[in-house]
Amino acid sequence: MRNHIRFPLVFIGALLLCMSLAAGCSNDEFHMKLRxxxxxxxxxxxxxxxxxxxxxxxxxxxxxxxxxxxxxxxxxxxxxxxxxxxxxxxxxxxxxxxxxxxxxxxxxxxxxxxxxxxxxxxxxxxxxxxxxxxxxxxxxxxxxxxxxx
CATH class of the missing domain: 3.30.1360 (Gyrase A; domain 2)
Structure with a gap:
């Protein structure tokens, strides 16, 4: 039962991480600040x-x-x-x-x-x-x- 709860939490966390990385990658100003x-x-x-x-x-x-x-x-x-x-x-x-x-x-x-x-x-x-x-x-x-x- 615990694995059933853990999987959705890990999946949601990974999804949020991917979304935030994708949003950051499209921002040229953000990339310029890194250079x-x-x-x-x-x-x-x-x-x-x-x-x-x-x-x-x-x-x-x-x-x-x-x-x-x-x-x-x-x-x-x-x-x-x-x-x-x-x-x-x-x-x-x-x-x-x-x-x-x-x-x-x-x-x-x-x-x-x-x-x-x-x-x-x-x-x-x-x-x-x-x-x-x-x-x-x-x-x-x-x-x-x-x-x-």
Missing amino acids: LLDQEWIENKLIQEGFSFEEKDLFEIYRLDVEGLRSQKAYELDDNESSLYMYIFDSEEEQFQGRKQLERQTIALSYKPAYYDINNALLIYTDGGVQDDSYKERIDELARNMRKK
């Missing part, structure tokens, strides 16, 4: 979107020393004095903590950098005083595309 990005992938996306860039020294105010930081790089973009700072972390949570630290470090700047959170990566764009809105729009579009794919 950890790396420096090479982001550099390739920059190239695909038509950006030219050259690595440059990381200014001290943008230098980060936190747990979970895999890499940090600075790039000059398209010779227009704008910069892109890239930080790759071990996880999305560590990226969040790194962003908070960078916001504290840069609070006294006379300009407001643009922050882009993409999974475990953090990008920071500064326009170098040029204030080219069309260029910032390209960076915004790049970040949107990186979140989608």
Whole structure:
């Protein structure tokens, strides 16, 4: 008699598990959150979107020393004095903590950098005083595309 009760409970549990997995698999946003990005992938996306860039020294105010930081790089973009700072972390949570630290470090700047959170990566764009809105729009579009794919 006990086996007759146990079988329906196991069957219902297995069915619920399959349904929840199937629902999760169709959610691209869920899968995107699982994907950890790396420096090479982001550099390739920059190239695909038509950006030219050259690595440059990381200014001290943008230098980060936190747990979970895999890499940090600075790039000059398209010779227009704008910069892109890239930080790759071990996880999305560590990226969040790194962003908070960078916001504290840069609070006294006379300009407001643009922050882009993409999974475990953090990008920071500064326009170098040029204030080219069309260029910032390209960076915004790049970040949107990186979140989608």
